[in-house]
Amino acid sequence: xxxxxxxxxxxxxxxxxxxxxxxxxxxxxxxxxxxxxxxxxxxxxxxxxxxxxxxxxxxxxxxxxxxxxxxxxxxxxxxxxxxxxxxxxxxxxxxxxxxxxxxxxxxxxxxxxxxxxxxxxxxxxxxxxxxxxxxxxxxxxxxxxxxxxx
Amino acid sequence: xxxxxxxxxxxxxxxxxxxxxxxxxxxxxxxxxxxxxxxxxxxxxxxxxxxxxxxxxxxxxxxxxxxxxxxxxxxxxxxxxxxxxxxxxxxxxxxxxxxxxxxxxxxxxxxxxxxxxxxxxxxxxxxxxxxxxxxxxxxxxxxxxxxxxx
Numbered sequence: 301x302x303x304x305x306x307x308x309x310x311x312x313x314x315x316x317x318x319x320x321x322x323x324x325x326x327x328x329x330x331x332x333x334x335x336x337x338x339x340x341x342x343x344x345x346x347x348x349x350x351x352x353x354x355x356x357x358x359x360x361x362x363x364x365x366x367x368x369x370x371x372x373x374x375x376x377x378x379x380x381x382x383x384x385x386x387x388x389x390x391x392x393x394x395x396x397x398x399x400x401x402x403x404x405x406x407x408x409x410x411x412x413x414x415x416x417x418x419x420x421x422x423x424x425x426x427x428x429x430x431x432x433x434x435x436x437x438x439x440x441x442x443x444x445x446x447x448x449x450x
Numbered sequence: 451x452x453x454x455x456x457x458x459x460x461x462x463x464x465x466x467x468x469x470x471x472x473x474x475x476x477x478x479x480x481x482x483x484x485x486x487x488x489x490x491x492x493x494x495x496x497x498x499x500x501x502x503x504x505x506x507x508x509x510x511x512x513x514x515x516x517x518x519x520x521x522x523x524x525x526x527x528x529x530x531x532x533x534x535x536x537x538x539x540x541x542x543x544x545x546x547x548x549x550x551x552x553x554x555x556x557x558x559x560x561x562x563x564x565x566x567x568x569x570x571x572x573x574x575x576x577x578x579x580x581x582x583x584x585x586x587x588x589x590x591x592x593x594x595x596x597x598x599x600x
Contacts, residue, residue, distance in 0.1 A: 301477065302476050302477075302478075302498070303498075303499060304498060304499040304507070305455055305458065305498050305499065305507045305509075308455065308458060308532075308535055310579070310580075310581060311580075312579050312580075318579050321578070321579060324552065325549055325552055325554060325578075326452050326537070326549075327451065327452075328452075348452070348453075348454060348455050348537070349453060349454040349455065349501045349502045349503060349507075350501070350502035351499040351500070351501060351502070351507070352499050352500035352501070353499060357454070357455045357499075357501070357507060359455075379580055380579045380580030380581075381575070381579075381580035381581055382458075382532040382535060382580075382581055385458055385532060387476070387498070399475055399476075402474065402475055404475060425531070428471070428475075429460070429462050429468050429471060429530045429531075430460075430461075430462075430529055430530030430531035430532075431460060431530075431531055431532055
């Protein structure tokens with residue numbers, strides 16, 4: 301069951317400049333930063349609020365590390381902007397399977413590794429009224445909080 | 451101060467069909483539905499989770515009521531997809547003024563009426579790395595919860 305808006309994924313050309321914009325304009329701070337080579341992105345997670353399911357909602361700022369990555373191609377076509385939305389669930393495997401059974405294309409056979417050790421998959425935007433939609437299960441129930449202590 | 455992701459605004463061609471997709475695929479229910487003549491939209495709010503500031507996060511599905519509305523023009527150009535993101539604040543007037551002072555264009559001179567009697571304004575996407583960004587103050591501190599009892 302999807303129990304929260306986990307994050308909004310925003311594609312940008314320059315991660316440091318975009319992080320600086322969000323900090324200067326709204327006061328949002330970087331909670332976590334990493335490079336995901338498989339996804340071909342350098343990313344920063346800005347934590348906005350905690351959620352009633354024990355998780356949190358983030359902005360995920362994404363800079364492609366190579367032009368032929370999914371985000372790189374998207375950015376070349378669309379320019380900077382909202383790339384995807386993500387819902388949090390305790391069971392990405394079960395939810396992805398159930399959604400696949402409803403005829404919505406799930407882009408990965410098995411979930412892959414996302415931000416902060418989460419397990420993620422994506423649903424095809426053409427099956428979701430134009431919205432690239434991610435499903436996320438955090439690395440552990442309290443991952444959002446424990447990682448703040450790193 | 452912006453304290454939550456209030457909603458993700460998604461433009462769609464047919465509100466009823468899109469509501470049905472979100473219900474059938476994810477189990478999300480309509481929390482509130484209204485027509486905003488000033489904005490030129492018919493909209494449905496799907497409540498996803500509550501937030502640590504006492505508010506909630508929604509998906510806001512938007513169908514234009516006329517082609518020359520902002521959402522109508524956007525849809526004609528971009529097709530269905532994420533139209534804007536919105537941050538919740540207790541003080542949309544003060545935050546909009548502070549952000550204007552930083553050189554970001556605020557689209558309204560004064561906040562206007564948004565979903566469920568909230569007061570809203572928008573920031574120019576070209577000043578926000580491509581993201582049309584809304585600021586929202588709920589009608590009353592507990593508006594999200596009391597309106598569930600209507």
